[in-house]
């Protein structure tokens with residue numbers, strides 16, 4: 677049996693788990709994502725997390741055959757790092773180097789987290805198609821793309837930075853404006869609601885200060901005028917963004933995931949299912965919600981790790 681390690685580096689937390697041939701996830705260990713751009717601190721903290729994950733499995737890091745990492749992006753290839761990620765308060769973390777320092781194997785592969793999600797969805801669920809997209813709406817917004825059964829690597833999935841609003845009203849965490857993520861991600865939806873409150877006459881019982889959350893907005897709609905207006909626009913931008921994704925990659929299935937979707941499943945899914953055909957000139961894809969919940973990136977990371985031990989078992993992409 678080969679032992680593989682999966683790591684999910686998200687905007688708010690990092691999770692790691694060790695698995696055998698079945699790639700089953702049991703009790704992943706979790707730590708908060710780094711708040712400072714100190715490579716030495718990051719490397720030390722990651723080593724501790726890997727040791728804890730191995731210890732949970734009754735192993736040491738020396739037992740790990742291969743590692744798959746799904747990280748918030750964008751990712752650059754050399755040196756392996758997260759480059760100015762809009763949703764992490766740090767720059768240029770040397771992820772691959774840090775992981776290699778924590779284990780005894782050179783079999784380490786770092787991919788965009790949404791690409792890992794797409795690998796998991798395609799390999800273990802997939803809707804029976806080799807042309808699909810995994811779209812995550814969480815702290816950020818991104819996609820992993822499978823074409824002809826092969827995941828597209830690199831930063832192909834940074835669809836959150838597609839321009840959906842030519843008026844470029846809202847600034848994005850990447851420094852741009854009018855980007856899909858600037859309106860619809862979990863951290864930006866409250867900012868957008870505040871903007872609509874300040875520039876419209878929507879009545880609201882919501883507190884539009886810095887404490888407003890995406891969860892507050894979903895909970896208040898449809899009774900609250902501002903929340904309802906915000907979500908109507910949320911649907912509008914999602915339809916424009918998803919139509920662009922469909923025209924670019926022609927998926928026959930789109931799996932949705934990420935915390936905003938998972939906590940508001942039908943509210944996010946239904947308008948896309950009902951109205952996407954009005955926005956595309958090709959056959960609209962089937963749309964569903966991943967069954968893997970918030971474990972999907974870890975699941976894909978394990979599959980990517982396993983592919984390095986047994987190439988072809990899981991067709992994972994190169995950066």
Ligand SMILES: [Zn+2]
Pocket residue numbers: 836837848849850851852853855857
């Ligand atoms: Zn952007």
